[in-house]
Amino acid sequence: MPCAIDNRQRRVSFSRPRLARAAERALRALGRAGGEVEILVVDDAEMRRLNAAFRGVRRRTDVLAFPLETPEVGGRLVGEVVISAETAARQARRVGVDVATELDLLITHGVLHLVGYDDRDPVEAALMHERERDILSSGRRPPPSRLWKGLLHI
Numbered sequence: 001m002p003c004a005i006d007n008r009q010r011r012v013s014f015s016r017p018r019l020a021r022a023a024e025r026a027l028r029a030l031g032r033a034g035g036e037v038e039i040l041v042v043d044d045a046e047m048r049r050l051n052a053a054f055r056g057v058r059r060r061t062d063v064l065a066f067p068l069e070t071p072e073v074g075g076r077l078v079g080e081v082v083i084s085a086e087t088a089a090r091q092a093r094r095v096g097v098d099v100a101t102e103l104d105l106l107i108t109h110g111v112l113h114l115v116g117y118d119d120r121d122p123v124e125a126a127l128m129h130e131r132e133r134d135i136l137s138s139g140r141r142p143p144p145s146r147l148w149k150g151l152l153h154i
Contacts, residue, residue: 009043012085022104026111029135038080047084062087065113081110
């Protein structure tokens with residue numbers, strides 16, 4: 001099973017199958033179709049706690065990624081992506097998209113982190129966001145460009 005989803009929040013409803021499909025689409029696009037990703041959906045309080053514990057940053061964030069690739073599993077990607085559903089809902093409202101579209105972006109972003117993409121440097125962030133657009137555009141409908149509002153000047 002390429003994606004296991006653990007929902008630990010109750011405020012934001014979402015489609016588990018859609019979230020799994022978004023992760024699988026990203027893995028395929030990155031040449032890691034046999035990879036495995038665990039997805040943890042949390043609230044802002046839990047995300048703030050995780051961000052403080054693992055990054056030393058005492059604030060919430062939208063997505064965290066924990067890569068765990070080991071040779072013992074045949075080179076398959078094994079990692080965990082944590083998404084704050086509450087932050088996703090706020091961001092979706094801010095840019096005028098539905099929560100499902102925002103979650104598609106966040107899981108794609110998290111999977112990119114799992115395979116080594118980084119967005120701390122502006123040039124690398126631009127490359128990462130361009131790859132996100134490419135992956136998300138391979139779905140049924142291309143996402144609206146406003147999804148990246150505030151992330152890039154496009």
